[in-house]
Amino acid sequence: MARYVFITGGVVSSLGKGIASAALGALLQARGYRVRLRKLDPYLNVDPGTMSPTQHGEVFVTDDGAETDLDLGHYERFTGRSAVQSDNITTGRIYKDIIDKERRGDYLGATVQVIPHVTNEIKNFVLEGNEDYDFVLCEIGGTVGDIEAMPFIEAIRQLGNDLPRGNAVYVHLTLMPWIAAAGELKTKPTQHSVKELQAMGIAPDILLVRADREIPAEERRKLSQFCNVRPSAVIQALDVPSIYDVPIAYHKEGLDTEVLAAFGIDPAPKPRMDAWETVSERIHNPEGEVTIAIVGKYTGLKDAYKSLIEALYHGGIANRVRVKLEWIESEIFEKEDPSPWLEKVNGILVPGGFGERGAEGKIKAAQFARERKVPYFGICYGMQMAVLDAARNLAGISDADSSEFDRSSGTHVVGIMTEWLKGNQLEKRAENGDLGGTMRLGAYPHPLKSGSLISGIYGSEQVSERHRHRYEVNIAFKDQLEAAGLVFSGVSPDGLLPETIEYPLDVHPWFIGVQYHPELKSRPLEPHPLFASFIEAALEQSRLV
Structure with a gap:
């Protein structure tokens, strides 16, 4: 039977519960256990698909087409296990399911309440489908004391009693701030946070305490005494240079040992940390450096490009180089010559986005x-912007545009999709329908042209990648664009949806556009081949400058 670890946060948000959960999952895997990670989000959106990237950060898409929280990206990168739709639940989805049941009469006339109906739905979600795992790690979003998180806290409290004795462990992540004027690390914020958690019926088994410097033994003793946890269960979580140092750092502090001890697993299997040590060594001892310009439209919040950033770093790991990122707001190029901004970089990446703003840049x-x-x-x-450049400047379609920008004029080389094949099933969307969950989402297979640059990079002529988009390059322009030199090196199996474009090597050293999001499948222990190749090309470019 699976054992459950519930990870909560206190004091302030953005302490890194997602990284902590992912790192703990990686440590348990390193000891040979089968691990699943799940995220419980308290917000009322059904999923993050309609949220602004500048507010919530990126939307992470799974193979089965779920739009989920970005923490699931951390889970995948640290454990290598592909997430699924049922690994992320929100208050919005829970209430939607409950209301649908109530309208159907499933509750047989009962008064529907937070307890037991909402909490039961949460518990069912947590417990479902875990038969093949040794440990299930559940991260509760938000901070203890948030009103919207209370049903989740109550649900995991109940699970502590519902599960067999010894099958649930609670880890609480808090902050120990340094007060410069006093010259001290302060324990009171953690004490108050634990008190809040205890008032809701949960006594944490382990404290994971974030700090920017070593926590003295006396402060650890105080936390142990006032928060009612064992001294060995006060684990310091210090800042580290790279998130991929976290598994090693937490292991040295004894987090995984303490979690297993809380379950009564002693002695525990020895971990194999060699893979993480190799990653850390490559990060901290690079043999070169490349500079990549990211020309985006959400650069005010880097989390909007979280998986992209990490995939570029993975490409650096693969090539033993440090990747330096230059962030450029694309609107700048609508007013200024891009040359001063781009002539010194070794590679240019234009990421995904929505809407007309910044498109011309x-x-x-x-x-x-x-x-x-x-x-x-x-x-x-x-990719679409690269196609519009080719259409305007090579193929003679001077008014080439996207229907996403201006529906009344121009030649729409890029247009909205209203139907496409998913396996053997035809998917249809109304042009003016709902925005949530209506894009082409999830993993789709497609062939690659034999002898193309991209097929050589993959080492295969058949790939499957994750999509998240509503607009598509119009296949009707394929012949005209190819006559101008642009190669359509990948098209959907039915031949209707362009997937990849490139220029031949005798025209350009490395120019690739993809309609999908390869960054979502890149991992530090297994860098995505496109990012590894892109950084390799940037490294070669740096030698020419």
Whole structure:
């Protein structure tokens, strides 16, 4: 039977519960256990798909087409296990399911209440489908004391009694701030947070305490005494240079040992940390450096590109180089010449996005990369902008545009999709329908052209990648664009949806656009081949400068 670890947060948000959960999962895996991670989000959105990237960060998409919280990306990167739709639940989805049941009469006339109906739905979600796992780690979003998180806290409290004795452990992540004026690390915020948690019926078994410096033994003793946890269960979580140092750091502090001891597993299997040590060594001892310009439209919040950032770093790990990122707001190029911004970088990446704002700047970035022979990687929207550059400047379609920008004029080389094949099933969407969950989502297989640059990078002529988009390059322009030199090196199995574009190697050293999001499948222990190749091309470019 699976054992459950519930991870809560206190004091302040953004302490890194997702990284802590993912790192603990990696440590348990390193000891040979089968691990599943799940995220319980208290917000009322059914999923994060309609949230602004500048508020919530990126939307992480799973193979089965779920739009989920970005923490699931951390789970995948640290454990290598592909997440599924049932690994993420929100208050919105829970209430939606309950209301649907109530309207159908499933509750047989009962008064529907938070307890037991909402808490039961949460518990059913936590317990469902865990037969093949040794440990299930459940991260509760938000901070203890948030009113919207209370049903989740109550649900995991009840599970502590519902599960067999010794099958649930509670880890509480808190902050121990340094007060410069006093010259001290302060324990009171953690004490108050634990008191709040205890008032809701949960006594944490382990405290994971974030701090920017070593926590003295006396402060640890105080936390142990006032928070009612064993001294060995006060684990310091110090800042580290890279998130991929976290598993090693937490292991040295004894987090995984303490979790297993809380379950009565002693002695525990010895961990194999060699893979994480190799990653850490490559990060901290690079043999070179490349600079990549990210020409985006949500650069005010880097979490909007979280998986992208990490995939670029993974490419650096694969090539033993440090990857330096230059963030450029694409709207700048609508007013200024891109040359001063881009002429010193070793690679240009234009990521995904939505809407007209900044589009012309992204087209100019693609044009600069094409004309100056700088390695270019266009992802989703970035591929479409590269196609518009080719249409306008090579194929003679001077008014080439996207229907996402202006439906009344121009030649719509990029247009909205209203139907597409998913396996053997035809998916249909109304042009003016709901926004949530209506895009082409999840993993789709497609062939690659034999002898193309991208098929050589993959080492395969058949791939499957994750999508999240509503607009598509119009296949009707394929012949005209290819006559101008742009190669459609990957098209959906039915031949209707362009998946990848590139320029031949005798025209450009490395220019690839993909309609999908390869960053979602990149991991530090297994960098995505496209990102590894892109950084390799950037490294070669740096030697030419």
